Amino acid sequence: AQSVSQHNHHVILSEAASLELGCNYSYGGTVNLFWYVQYPGQHLQLLLKYFSGDPLVKGIKGFEAEFIKSKFSFNLRKPSVQWSDTAEYFCAVNAYDAGNMLTFGGGTRLMVKP
Amino acid sequence: DADVTQTPRNRITKTGKRIMLECSQTKGHDRMYWYRQDPGLGLRLIYYSFDVKDINKGEISDGYSVSRQAQAKFSLSLESAIPNQTALYFCATSDPTAAGGHLYGYTFGSGTRLTVV
Numbered sequence: 001a002q003s004v005s006q007h008n009h010h011v012i013l014s015e016a017a018s019l020e021l022g023c024n025y026s027y028g029g030t031v032n033l034f035w036y037v038q039y040p041g042q043h044l045q046l047l048l049k050y051f052s053g054d055p056l057v058k059g060i061k062g063f064e065a066e067f068i069k070s071k072f073s074f075n076l077r078k079p080s081v082q083w084s085d086t087a088e089y090f091c092a093v094n095a096y097d098a099g100n101m102l103t104f105g106g107g108t109r110l111m112v113k114p
Numbered sequence: 115d116a117d118v119t120q121t122p123r124n125r126i127t128k129t130g131k132r133i134m135l136e137c138s139q140t141k142g143h144d145r146m147y148w149y150r151q152d153p154g155l156g157l158r159l160i161y162y163s164f165d166v167k168d169i170n171k172g173e174i175s176d177g178y179s180v181s182r183q184a185q186a187k188f189s190l191s192l193e194s195a196i197p198n199q200t201a202l203y204f205c206a207t208s209d210p211t212a213a214g215g216h217l218y219g220y221t222f223g224s225g226t227r228l229t230v231v
Contacts, residue, residue: 034219042224043204043222043225044222046220101159101162104149104156104157104158106154
């Protein structure tokens with residue numbers, strides 16, 4: 001079965017700082033990869049997703065993520081964070097031959113100080 | 115109206131009580147899911163249903179049951195609530211019929227915050 005690890009549970013940054021959140025997964029087959037964001041008191045929303053092609057994918061609100069197959073990683077980045085990026089971020093993996101089920105990482109809580 | 119609606123939004127119940135969380139969707143998706151969210155553990159799958167006649171246990175189904183009353187409705191029940199079932203519960207839907215067959219994402223409801231005292 002696939003698993004997803006997010007190594008940073010809590011991250012605190014100042015506005016304009018750069019962000020990188022780590023995500024590693026364990027599965028040897030073809031995967032689809034997602035990052036979701038959960039703003040305080042809200043439901044999960046899709047930030048970006050990777051299925052195939054260019055391993056650098058761009059999502060909403062200036063976020064991007066890079067799929068590195070050899071490292072089983074899909075790290076989320078943003079060059080300059082804003083206070084409004086304060087949220088919890090979840091990485092998720094869907095194994096192509098596992099019934100298209102999503103497995104989520106434990107989440108990273110980001111706080112951006114104004 | 116929201117695509118995926120969960121009721122109630124918040125609930126406090128006593129240990130041993132039976133409680134039902136409801137989920138309805140207007141997306142027309144066949145697949146529906148129930149997750150619980152706990153700090154540091156992310157979202158864990160409780161049950162999922164690929165259509166009205168297909169219901170499957172997820173990672174943490176013990177202590178829970180579900181009912182898929184219609185394509186649009188998927189209810190989660192706690193038969194005898196216990197304090198460690200205190201969590202945020204999310205319903206989600208998906209449609210795997212997009213191009214490529216496996217290209218899809220989930221649509222989440224706003225969640226139900228359940229506290230068992």
